[in-house]
Amino acid sequence: MDNRILTVTSPLLPDLVEFTDELRKIWDKRWITNNGEYHQRLEATLAEYLGVEYISLFTNGTLPLLTAFQALDIRDGEVITTPYSFVATTHAIWWNGLTPVFVDIDPKTGNIDPEKTEEAITERTRAILPVHVYGNPCDTKRIQEIADKHHLKIIYDAAHAFGVERDGKSILLDGDISTLSFHATKVFNTIEGGAMVVHSTEMKQRIDDLKNFGFHDEVTVVAPGINSKMDEIRAAYGLLNLRQVDDAIARRKEIVNRYRNSLRNVSGIRYFDDIEGIRHNYCYFPIYVDEEEFGMSRDTLYNIMREKGILGRRYFYPLISDFPIYSHLPSARPENLPNARKMADSVICLPLFPDMTEEDEERVLNCIV
Numbered sequence: 299m300d301n302r303i304l305t306v307t308s309p310l311l312p313d314l315v316e317f318t319d320e321l322r323k324i325w326d327k328r329w330i331t332n333n334g335e336y337h338q339r340l341e342a343t344l345a346e347y348l349g350v351e352y353i354s355l356f357t358n359g360t361l362p363l364l365t366a367f368q369a370l371d372i373r374d375g376e377v378i379t380t381p382y383s384f385v386a387t388t389h390a391i392w393w394n395g396l397t398p399v400f401v402d403i404d405p406k407t408g409n410i411d412p413e414k415t416e417e418a419i420t421e422r423t424r425a426i427l428p429v430h431v432y433g434n435p436c437d438t439k440r441i442q443e444i445a446d447k448h449h450l451k452i453i454y455d456a457a458h459a460f461g462v463e464r465d466g467k468s469i470l471l472d473g474d475i476s477t478l479s480f481h482a483t484k485v486f487n488t489i490e491g492g493a494m495v496v497h498s499t500e501m502k503q504r505i506d507d508l509k510n511f512g513f514h515d516e517v518t519v520v521a522p523g524i525n526s527k528m529d530e531i532r533a534a535y536g537l538l539n540l541r542q543v544d545d546a547i548a549r550r551k552e553i554v555n556r557y558r559n560s561l562r563n564v565s566g567i568r569y570f571d572d573i574e575g576i577r578h579n580y581c582y583f584p585i586y587v588d589e590e591e592f593g594m595s596r597d598t599l600y601n602i603m604r605e606k607g608i609l610g611r612r613y614f615y616p617l618i619s620d621f622p623i624y625s626h627l628p629s630a631r632p633e634n635l636p637n638a639r640k641m642a643d644s645v646i647c648l649p650l651f652p653d654m655t656e657e658d659e660e661r662v663l664n665c666i667v
């Protein structure tokens with residue numbers, strides 16, 4: 299029996315020989331960071347790949363979230379967000395001295411519920427920070443209507459939405475700002491890395507200043523910016539990875555479809571199907587375990603898998619609103635967030651990465667079917 303540890307994800311790595319060639323060029327040039335040639339090329343290539351006009355690279359996916367509020371001049375008040383995400387989403391609000399207001403999710407998508415979002419708006423609300431969870435697009439049209447009506451900004455945490463399109467258009471074009479993560483665990487990675495997508499030359503310039511301490515030129519500092527520049531080595535790595543990301547997504551799709559076919563008739567197991575008109579990126583394969591119907595709780599399944607060396611992940615458990623730093627907030631009350639709680643207690647993400655084999659997939663399925 300194969301007892302090799304199977305993790306939920308495994309990074310997409312560039313070809314080592316090709317990467318070494320690029321490193322040699324960087325060594326020869328001795329330009330290793332600060333908007334070098336590779337940085338500029340990765341921005342241009344990503345903009346084209348993603349179908350967006352303005353993108354700024356960052357050193358991870360958390361700092362663009364933090365910087366988004368500064369870029370939009372949001373300095374006080376409340377920000378409506380989802381508790382069903384990675385903790386960095388809410389941390390970005392906290393770091394800006396703003397108050398997070400948690401709103402429940404729509405169980406059909408895992409994303410923030412637009413109607414409950416509108417109900418949570420007060421005179422202190424400044425912005426909405428939704429997440430395209432698992433790369434499922436939010437109801438961006440409805441969220442935009444609500445934001446327009448109440449004069450709010452929208453920042454999308456699009457860490458899961460790399461390459462996701464609706465009707466042939468990038469989902470990153472919605473809202474005022476979208477942020478991406480290129481962490482090793484994501485569909486496209488630069489080891490650590492991230493980006494911000496904006497919609498004007500002026501905003502892109504502002505972002506490029508803010509991520510470089512606020513320097514506009516050698517002697518002008520326009521704001522107390524941060525240092526979140528991507529270096530040349532990771533930009534070169536990213537350019538190589540970008541060439542194989544379409545194949546990686548195609549391979550993910552095959553694996554997901556095998557999971558779906560094998561789990562279709564298992565009672566008590568549910569999963570997201572593809573949505574018509576959406577180009578998915580298959581970043582995760584979350585399954586919802588209905589304890590009563592399946593005859594086993596999500597946590598029991600999680601532990602059985604662990605004993606067999608299969609490290610599924612309970613994304614997203616605990617809810618962000620359950621961490622002690624946030625649980626005192628009025629909006630964190632359990633009765634305010636029943637759908638999010640149910641999902642946090644019922645979902646497990648199965649291993650999914652491009653070089654996963656059929657045997658790996660069989661091992662996972664044998665724990666469930």
Ligand SMILES: *Cc1c(COP(=O)(O)O)cnc(C)c1O
Nearest residue numbers: 358359360384386457479480481
């Ligand atoms: C990964 C992730 C982040 C943070 O990105 P880092 O690159 O790890 O800083 C933020 N939000 C969500 C939803 C994520 O999944």
